[in-house]
Amino acid sequence: MYGRKGYQLVKDFASGEKGQLKPFNSKLFDETIEECRQNQRLIQSLMRKMEQEGLDVQNNRNADYYGALVHHLSLIRNKRCLMAYVHNRADIVRDLGWRVGLELPPEIQEKLTTLEKEYFKNHSAAIKSYMGKVGIDLNVDMVPPKDPYIKVRVVGDIDEGIVMSDKTTNFARHSMHFLKRTDAEPYIARGQMEELTG
Amino acid sequence: MAKYYYDIDDILTEEEFAPVLFHKPANGVTIDPSAETNSVEQGAKVELPFWLAHELHLRQAVSINLPACFDQKTRLEIQADAACVDLRSRCPYFYEFGCKLQPLVTDRTLGILLSTAFKIRYKERLTKVFTATHLTASKFLPFLTIEETNLYEAAHLSMTAFKKWRTGGPRFQRASILGRKRKES
Numbered sequence: 001m002y003g004r005k006g007y008q009l010v011k012d013f014a015s016g017e018k019g020q021l022k023p024f025n026s027k028l029f030d031e032t033i034e035e036c037r038q039n040q041r042l043i044q045s046l047m048r049k050m051e052q053e054g055l056d057v058q059n060n061r062n063a064d065y066y067g068a069l070v071h072h073l074s075l076i077r078n079k080r081c082l083m084a085y086v087h088n089r090a091d092i093v094r095d096l097g098w099r100v101g102l103e104l105p106p107e108i109q110e111k112l113t114t115l116e117k118e119y120f121k122n123h124s125a126a127i128k129s130y131m132g133k134v135g136i137d138l139n140v141d142m143v144p145p146k147d148p149y150i151k152v153r154v155v156g157d158i159d160e161g162i163v164m165s166d167k168t169t170n171f172a173r174h175s176m177h178f179l180k181r182t183d184a185e186p187y188i189a190r191g192q193m194e195e196l197t198g
Numbered sequence: 199m200a201k202y203y204y205d206i207d208d209i210l211t212e213e214e215f216a217p218v219l220f221h222k223p224a225n226g227v228t229i230d231p232s233a234e235t236n237s238v239e240q241g242a243k244v245e246l247p248f249w250l251a252h253e254l255h256l257r258q259a260v261s262i263n264l265p266a267c268f269d270q271k272t273r274l275e276i277q278a279d280a281a282c283v284d285l286r287s288r289c290p291y292f293y294e295f296g297c298k299l300q301p302l303v304t305d306r307t308l309g310i311l312l313s314t315a316f317k318i319r320y321k322e323r324l325t326k327v328f329t330a331t332h333l334t335a336s337k338f339l340p341f342l343t344i345e346e347t348n349l350y351e352a353a354h355l356s357m358t359a360f361k362k363w364r365t366g367g368p369r370f371q372r373a374s375i376l377g378r379k380r381k382e383s
Contacts (some may be wrong), residue, residue: 001229001247007213014206046226063237065226066259073253080203087204197366 002039002074005032006081013085021092023111029085031079039075043068093120097127101139101186140182152177152184156192204326207344212249216299218260219243233359248298255302262302267292273311280318284341292343319346327353 009028016022030174046068050057057065093116102124109117131138158171171177176196177184187193202256220242224304228236230244249356254260275283285292296312319342326338327350342350362374 003213003247003249007209007247010206010209014210042226061222063223064224066222066254067226067237067256069254069259070224070227070229070250073250081209084204084206084209088206093330113290 002035002070003077004080005035006078009085010081012087021089024089024113024116026113029082032082036075036078039071039078043071043075046071064065072137089116094123096120096141097124098142100189102128105190138183140185142185145181148181149178150181150184151196152188152193153181153196154192155194156187156190158187158192159189200282207291210344211294211298212252213247214265214291214295215245216251216265217243217263218246218251219263220256220260222259224259248295252298252302261351262299264305264308264358265289265295266298266304268299268308268311276315278313280315281322283304283315283364285315285319285343286341290344293345297322320349323350324353327357332383 007033009025012025012028012182013022022162040117046064047057050060050064054092057060093112096108097120100108104112104120112120127138153176154171155172157173184195220238220240223240224238226236227238229246229250230238230242230379233239233242246260251262252258255262267285272283289295293312293316296308300308300312323346325341339347339350
């Protein structure tokens, strides 16, 4: 059946766990494009056949026309699958900037293609320049704050010697800190700290 | 149409197969498994994915018949007790697919079938979300179509969000896109 590879590609995107990003499936992606090429070759050969028979390709509705039509529709279908795959991934990539922060951790990086990384970089640069212009850091306070300070525990490895807005701190694993909300937020989003309550 | 062009679920819905009857022959295509040559004869009965069947139907090349997932047996089961029918194994996009087919087939009862089935099943699920725990839900979840699963999950999420709001707890969380936390060794 035609349009099979495109379907498999979209299925591959949909089969992942909700809200998770899968590595770019370049094998299926290329196979889909190859299937499009085959469809195109068959359309052309059918068109040529009609021309050789001296028929008007525009208005004739013979068996060759319907054969070419099926290939044309299959090609359009595969195109739609390819576009949807890239489009939906681009949505996720843009969203990353807001949910994970403008610097991507390596486990996400490895799932993106070079083009997607480039896209993310340019998108982050655009957000940064906008935030610079309006003078507000839009990436913090994603959850409405109750208190400017929160208690956190370090759960990941954080490089030493990070200067927070008020002091230098040593973030050893399992140590607890009382930090400014806005400082802690990116670390929590990346899973390096967790909020303590009560 | 443009709104759904990139929609993953819409693409998957249109991959569902429907039986068609060819009114015109077509050359150079291998879509009829019973044909000896790679062509389709006039009057051939073939199963085609909806995206292809629909476009060919618009050009009067084929007529579409009702697929097996809307057959008499399923209808009788839905009439008996809609809430217990395993619709997912019949067609994961039962409602969307039905809605797309409805204007193209001669059967005029399809719309009523869809809306009654949905109403009964929706009511049943909604009460389950509020009463049953998530664990017992696993018993009936495999019977739900994708559309119903999405509704169920939305209801479940809002229930947990409500409980969380009432009891309090950490409001900041690790971004879900990073996946589940790995076990630290």
